[in-house]
Amino acid sequence: MSSLKVFLFLTITLLLSNWSEAQPPKKQDFSFEELYRQRTYRNFIGTKKLLIAKALHLPASTYWLVLAAVERTEDRELWSMDKADRTEAKIFVYEQQSKQIDEKLTEAINIKLGWDKYYEPLFCGGLGSLAEKDFKIVGNKITLTQFYAPATERSNCTVEILFRNGEVVVQKLGLEDTSLEAITAKERTLANQKALALLHAGKTHEAVLIWEDLYVEWKHGAFPKAGAVDEVLNNLGFAYWKLNMYPEAEKILLECKKNFPQRKSVYLNLADLYRDMKKKNEAVFHYQQFINMGVTELQKNYASKEIKKLQN
Structure with missing residues (x-):
């Protein structure tokens, strides 16, 4: 074999050896x-x-x-x-x-x-x-x-x-x-979100129909705790207030306050409702309760101004 052939043979052998060493070990079949x-x-x-x-x-x-x-x-x-x-x-x-x-x-x-x-x-x-x-x-x-x-x-x-x-x-x-309860909660959450979108689009009556259905489910349906019940009640009361349905708004908001006393926004909504119903004492009381719950500075300023107006 000529020296050139020997050189090429050794070079190729070395390259193949290095390539083989560089490869990860093959995964064996499991036995x-x-x-x-x-x-x-x-x-x-x-x-x-x-x-x-x-x-x-x-x-x-x-x-x-x-x-x-x-x-x-x-x-x-x-x-x-x-x-x-x-x-x-x-x-x-x-x-x-x-x-x-x-x-x-x-x-x-x-x-x-x-x-x-x-x-x-x-x-x-x-x-x-x-x-x-x-x-x-x-x-x-x-x-x-x-x-x-x-x-x-x-x-x-x-x-x-x-x-x-x-x-x-x-x-x-x-x-x-x-669970069926979790699925129900998701469905009610989606319905609540749909109603909120309708409210923001100015379709308050349509939003109220959805919230009224959710309210009935909470009162008489299965899984009464499924979904954000406090939000549904608060939203329905707020929507009634926007439609000037004051007795209906008061009933729902008071129900929300009774069952979910830690929900801050219901106190503000009740205060605004009583202000518009000309019930000054009730309005001041709820504005003050709202402030006492620890709210943002902007919310505090709003409630404080409303109290001053009512007391003047």
Whole structure:
């Protein structure tokens, strides 16, 4: 071989060697057979019916997270139809280079996820409420979406597990209440916002119709505490005042004051109403109550000026 060919051969070999060394190690396929050799995993499964066995590689790490769910055998007579009540699940952290379950990391993650909890909303039914589709990779994270439904409360919980700064991090994204009461509260909030938009557009009568419906729901409907009831009452009383419907405004505003005495604006609205109804003493009294509640300087100046006018 000529010296030029030898030089080219050695150069190409060196380049290929350097390129190979620069590549990250290939992710190996996960072996459940290898995992089953681990005593911790084998003891958890035992003789119970295996419902889920799903492994995901935690992006940018050498870890695999394995979701294992089995059917609970304890206290069968106390089981409900709730999936979280009938299922026991756990996350195992498997390190692919050592081919071992990281016991400490496994324990720490499962404590944060409340794997042994079944009825605590903070943990959304523990890991027992997870379905296979709820354990997935999204971007550079593994996400767990749990659904919990004890009695009348329902919550959706999302947890993210990611590898950051050389550590496995578990972060909860909070709870979303999806109960019928929460849905009702959202619907009433949207209706209130629609009524406010109508009021600002000068369509006071249309706004009043919406607030009257919300008032009836508060008095006679289900979930009387759902939504910002104090705001609805205050807004309806204010709208009645704008329409010169003074008796109706007084009734609603006094009802708001009685049930929600900490709402500052209702005192100002009552003061303005009584001023226009020529009830000076009641007006002064409510302006002063409004000031005493700790208001802005601008609001204080307005109420003080109205008091002076009424006392002159």
